[in-house]
Amino acid sequence: MSSVESQQRVLSGMRPTGKLHLGHYHGVLKNWVELQHDFDCFFFVADWHALTTHYENPHVIEQSVWDMVIDWLAAGVNPGSATMFIQSRVPEHAELHLLLSMITPLGWLERVPTYKDQQEKLKEKDLATYGFLGYPLLQSADILMYRAGRVPVGADQVSHVEMTREVARRFNHLYGKDPGYEDQAEAAIQKMGKKNAKLYRGLRTRFLEQGDEEALETAQAIIQAQQNVSLGDRERLFGYIEGGGKVILPEPHPLLTPAAKMPGLDGQKMSKSYGNTIGLREDPDTVVKKIRTMQTDPQRVRLTDPGDPDKCPVWQLHEVYSDESTKKWVQEGCRSAGIGCLDCKKPVIEAVLAEQKPIHERAKQYEDDPELVRSIIAEGTEKARDAAKATLEEVRRAMGLSYR
Ligand code: TRP
Ligand code: SF4
Numbered sequence: 001m002s003s004v005e006s007q008q009r010v011l012s013g014m015r016p017t018g019k020l021h022l023g024h025y026h027g028v029l030k031n032w033v034e035l036q037h038d039f040d041c042f043f044f045v046a047d048w049h050a051l052t053t054h055y056e057n058p059h060v061i062e063q064s065v066w067d068m069v070i071d072w073l074a075a076g077v078n079p080g081s082a083t084m085f086i087q088s089r090v091p092e093h094a095e096l097h098l099l100l101s102m103i104t105p106l107g108w109l110e111r112v113p114t115y116k117d118q119q120e121k122l123k124e125k126d127l128a129t130y131g132f133l134g135y136p137l138l139q140s141a142d143i144l145m146y147r148a149g150r151v152p153v154g155a156d157q158v159s160h161v162e163m164t165r166e167v168a169r170r171f172n173h174l175y176g177k178d179p180g181y182e183d184q185a186e187a188a189i190q191k192m193g194k195k196n197a198k199l200y201r202g203l204r205t206r207f208l209e210q211g212d213e214e215a216l217e218t219a220q221a222i223i224q225a226q227q228n229v230s231l232g233d234r235e236r237l238f239g240y241i242e243g244g245g246k247v248i249l250p251e252p253h254p255l256l257t258p259a260a261k262m263p264g265l266d267g268q269k270m271s272k273s274y275g276n277t278i279g280l281r282e283d284p285d286t287v288v289k290k291i292r293t294m295q296t297d298p299q300r301v302r303l304t305d306p307g308d309p310d311k312c313p314v315w316q317l318h319e320v321y322s323d324e325s326t327k328k329w330v331q332e333g334c335r336s337a338g339i340g341c342l343d344c345k346k347p348v349i350e351a352v353l354a355e356q357k358p359i360h361e362r363a364k365q366y367e368d369d370p371e372l373v374r375s376i377i378a379e380g381t382e383k384a385r386d387a388a389k390a391t392l393e394e395v396r397r398a399m400g401l402s403y404r
Contacts, residue, residue: 006250010039011148013046013087013139016064017054020071021277022352023270025359026320027260029075029280031152032082035255041082042146042384045069048087048094048138052131053122069373071280074363085381087142092388096141097134099395103170104137112136112159140164144171144249145388152255161254168249175398176246185240188233192226204241216241248398249391262320265294267313281363284353291317291349296341297334307334307341314345321351 012032020029035041045068050061069084077084087093109115114136119127139160143151144167151161178184189197200222206215223229223237239246263269264276271277278287296314300307309315309331318330326347333339366373396402 005040006147007149008040009042009146009148010035010150010152010255011042011044011143011146011252012152013044013049013142014068015046015050016061016068017050018060018064018272019067020075020280021270021272021282022280022355023260023262023264023277024071025075025280026262027154028152028257029072029077031257032072033076033078035152036078036081039150042148042387043072043077043082043084044090044142044384045084045086046142049135052129052135052138053118053125053127055129055131056125066370066373069377070363070366073366073373073376074281074359076358076362079376079380083380083383084377085384086377089377089381090145090385090388092385092392093138093141093145095392096145096388096395097138099399100137100141100144100167100171101134103174104167108163108166109133109136112163114156114159136160136163137167140167143252144168145391146384147250147391148252149250150255151252152257154257155259158254158256161252165251168251171249171395171398172247173243175395176248178246181236182240184233185236188229188236188240191229191233192222192237196222196226200237200241207241208243248394263313263316265290265313267295267316278352280359281356284356287352287356288349291345291352292342294345296344300334300337300341303340304337306337309334314341314348317348317352321348321355 012028014024014028032041032043045065047061047065050064051058054060065086072084073079110133115133118132136159139157140163143161143164151164153161189200192200200219203215203219203222206212207219219241220238223234226234226237229237260269264271264274265278266274266276268274268276278290282290291314294314297307297309297312299305299311309318312334315330315334318327322330329339330344334344393402
């Protein structure tokens with residue numbers, strides 16, 4: 001796969017640690033659904049990543065895997081456009097992780113902000129494990145395996161993609177050179193003639209030692225002018241000025257997922273740990289009940305008390321779901337005690353139910369036929385594995401592991 005194709009490749013993963021809710025939908029899934037039209041997308045269930053934090057109760061993972069895939073399909077991820085698979089079914093991820101671990105300085109892992117943050121946050125768990133320290137490198141293997149140019153992630157994961165770039169750069173620097181690469185480059189320099197060879201060497205040193213871009217450009221112009229030097233040698237001379245060889249693992253770019261504005265039932269960000277969620281496939285009766293019993297402006301005890309939408313989590317849902325005229329109706333009706341809170345909640349309930357209707361419809365065929373879901377994953381896994389095997393073969397060769 002060339003560097004240009006790599007720019008078309010998108011890869012992202014999700015940890016199976018529970019049912020998805022509307023926060024995931026508004027934050028991540030809608031974004032995936034859009035990306036699948038424009039890019040060659042690979043989406044996977046990061047079950048090994050889930051094990052790094054849930055190794056004591058892996059049953060949560062098992063239950064969540066298939067639920068999560070159905071959630072993706074229900075949200076509109078289309079198996080005809082995107083490749084979906086399960087990480088542990090592509091054991092090549094483990095081999096690449098191991099090989100990359102050989103060249104990854106410990107300090108890079110220790111310095112990733114999530115390492116200390118998560119240990120602090122999840123104090124009840126012992127995360128002083130080898131696997132947890134290696135978490136970002138496993139993620140690097142996931143990304144580099146598919147030579148993905150773009151990686152949709154939330155802000156908290158950007159540092160993992162940054163580290164992946166460092167790892168790729170280090171890998172290419174160490175192994176992107178064929179054996180005898182330097183000798184061949186030196187021989188090519190001789191072919192330019194004494195005067196040009198001397199010039200080239202001087203410019204190369206200036207670029208490598210001082211990062212002098214002008215020296216780089218001048219040297220490139222000199223190479224270009226060498227009509228009697230073969231194309232292969234000219235390519236070699238180009239690569240050699242910058243000190244590198246081939247790009248085996250292209251550096252990925254984070255595609256920052258805009259922070260989800262989805263509020264939960266209590267006005268805080270929707271999150272499982274706050275217990276304020278509406279499930280992506282929550283049944284309609286429960287949705288109605290959850291919204292009806294939602295806390296409103298605490299000052300508004302009686303219908304005749306005027307309220308303040310700014311102090312009410314229901315208003316935040318209107319911000320997500322309602323048009324301008326409905327919002328105006330809420331603002332005026334609330335502040336003048338002209339509407340009751342149950343009236344106010346009605347358009348929100350309707351909007352959530354309307355949003356979930358096509359989700360339930362899409363989910364139904366998969367809920368009724370688990371084999372269908374398994375076959376979608378089997379097909380995606382096969383495709384992912386082919387891509388993974390191709391990368392690993394190159395990686396093994398580059399690292400000198402292709403002896404028989
Ligand atoms: N670490 C990611 C998360 O917690 C999940 C993940 C694993 C991932 N591997 C990945 C995301 C590769 C993007 C690319 O959300
Ligand atoms: Fe909240 Fe609406 Fe009741 Fe005002 S009328 S307190 S915005 S639910």
